[in-house]
Amino acid sequence: MTDAAPLSTTLPGDRTDALRSRTAAAFGALRADLEALVRIPSVSNAEFDQSHVAASADAVVALLRGAGIDDVQVLTVPGGAPAVVGRRPAPAGAPTVLLYAHHDVQPPGDDADWDSPPFEPTERDGRLFGRGAADDKAGVIAHVGALRVLGDDLGVGVTVLIEGEEEIGSPTFTRFLHAHRDLLEADVIVVADSSNWAVGVPGLTTSLRGLVDCVVEVAVLEHAIHSGMFGGPILDAPTLLARLIATLHDDDGNVAVEGLVHAPDPTVDYAEATFRADTSVLDGVRLAGTGPITAQLWTRPAIGVIGFDAPRVASASNTITPRASAKLSVRIAPGQDPAEAMAALRAHLEGHAPFGARVTVTDGEKGKPFQAPADSTAMQAARWAFAQSWGTEPVDIGVGGSIPFIADLLEVYPDAAILVTGVEDPDSRAHGANESVHLGELENVVLAEALLLERLAAG
Known part of the structure; x- marks a missing residue:
């Protein structure tokens, strides 16, 4: 299913209409099933009760x-956690x-940040709110819904894999794939764990940035010394670490690490006003970098400090701190080898x-x-179905983050065509408080997947 030959078979319009009617008739029950799933607090983080993940x-x-x-x-x-x-x-x-999705969810965070209880699904303005409502229990329902809509008319073989540890980084996923390689083998893999372009505009995720991270430590002394007696000739480690971190970007905020590559700019862009609203950027904060926002999000590297070890303000003493460290997260562009990216980052920091x-x-x-x-056959089928x-035609989108298990899937099944779809939209707030799924979009996703499966059978 990876050749680029055009599909010769199209579904009659009345068949598409029939599937649309079936989807509408089935959607009330699907919504109830999603609500029941959301009520299960299946947080895969080890600090939470794992019996809920089993449930x-x-x-x-x-x-x-x-x-x-x-x-x-x-x-x-x-x-590993239980996978279905x-x-x-x-x-x-x-x-x-x-058909891939995952049934585990992120921790809910502080209940006070939610407008309704995180594990009590609540509808407001056409959206269903609750932890996992979008990421990714709606993905589970998309697969279940497509299978119900097609019923006995399903013309392809289907293997459904619903993982239980995606939200903790899928630590045993590679071992799981190798242990069940023959069981999971497929011609096409549909990963329902991404986003659409906007409410009313579907998206097909055609690129994902990769990831490398590291911990960098700066040391200047064997031990702490009195800042009053020795301060001046010796700069403390947090100051020097800050100066080192500042070299990672130029004055415009572009990544300045030689050896980190760029992929071609996307053909669509993200309006700055919309981006600011979607990300809650504070008034007066200037956006970093040059070029299209979508390029900075999808096809160019990004570096962030995600952790910092230095004396806490509450326990600070008047000493020159001998060492400090930071954890750096680097999103790498499509086409970049992670080992090469790590080598480039290391050379920059040490240099x-x-x-x-x-x-x-x-x-x-x-x-x-x-x-x-x-332009693969599977991608053509997906474009048509969406x-x-x-x-309306789907938009080819990238994702600024990575979905590491996709690389695992490609390693184990190099000949399979992978389609990355999703049920989220820019206001879904996955991983955050008030996560939600747009119910109308979820219904569209169910229909699109049913159409996709039927088109693959016809093709």
């Missing part, structure tokens, strides 16, 4: 069986499609040691970027 997996098993998937089981690998795998074999000559301070870099996580072929469902 969530059991609920997904019931949903898949109710959608016509008889072969359903909960599988794990040592140290359901299978329906392909008719002779038809492709097999792997810009301020005042001869001792700089130590400790490597951290690495994740590969992703670039989908824009256009039929929404009534």
Whole structure:
């Protein structure tokens, strides 16, 4: 399914209308199922009660069986969270499609930040609010809904994989894939864990930035010394670390690390006013970098400080701090090798040691970027299905973050076509307080996936 030949078969208009009617008729029950899933606090972070993750997996098993998937089981690998795998074999000559989503969720944070309880689904203005309502229990419902809508008309083989540890970085996912390689093998993989361009405008995620991170330590003394007696000739480690961090960007805010690459700029842009509203940028704060906002978000590297170790203000003493460290997170552009990016970052940090301070870099996580072929047969089918469902052509979008398990999927199944779709929109606030899914968009996603599966069968 990775060639670029055009699809020769199209679905009759009355067939599309029939699937649209089926989707509308099924959506009330699908919404109730989503609400039931949201009520399960399936936070996969180890500090939370993991029995809820198991309960969530059991609920997904019931949903898949109710959608016509008889072969359903909960599988794990040592140290892993429960994943649900359901299978329906392909008719002779038809492709097999792997449908991925995850049933675990992020911690809710402070209940006071929510306008309604995080695990009590609540509708306001056409949106359903609750932790996991968008990320990614709506993805589960998208798959379940498409299977219900097609019913006995399903013309492809389907394997459904609903993971239980995505929100903690899928630590056992690679081992899981290798342990169940034959069980999960597919021609097309649909990952329902991304976003659309806007409410009313679908998106197909064609690129993801990769990730490297590290901890950089700056040391200037063997031990702390009295700032009154020795302050002046010796700059403290936090000051020197700040100076080192400042070299990572130029005066316009562009990344200034030699060896970090750019991919081509996207063909669409993000209006600055909309971006400011979506991200809650404070008035008066100037946006960093030059060029299109979408390029800075999707196809160019970004570096941020995500942690800082230095004396706390509450326990500070009048001494010159001997060492300080920061954790740096680098989003790398599609086409960049993570090992090369880490080497470039290390060379920059070590080469810009301020005042001869001792700089130590400790490597951290690495994740590969992703670039989908824009004209594969599977991508053509997805474009058609999305256009039929929404009534407007989908936008090719990138994601500024990474979905590391996609690189794992490509490693284990290099010949599979991967489609990254989603149920979120710019106001979904995934991972934050008041997470929500737009119910009208979710209905469109269900129809689009049903159309996609039928088109793949026809093609």
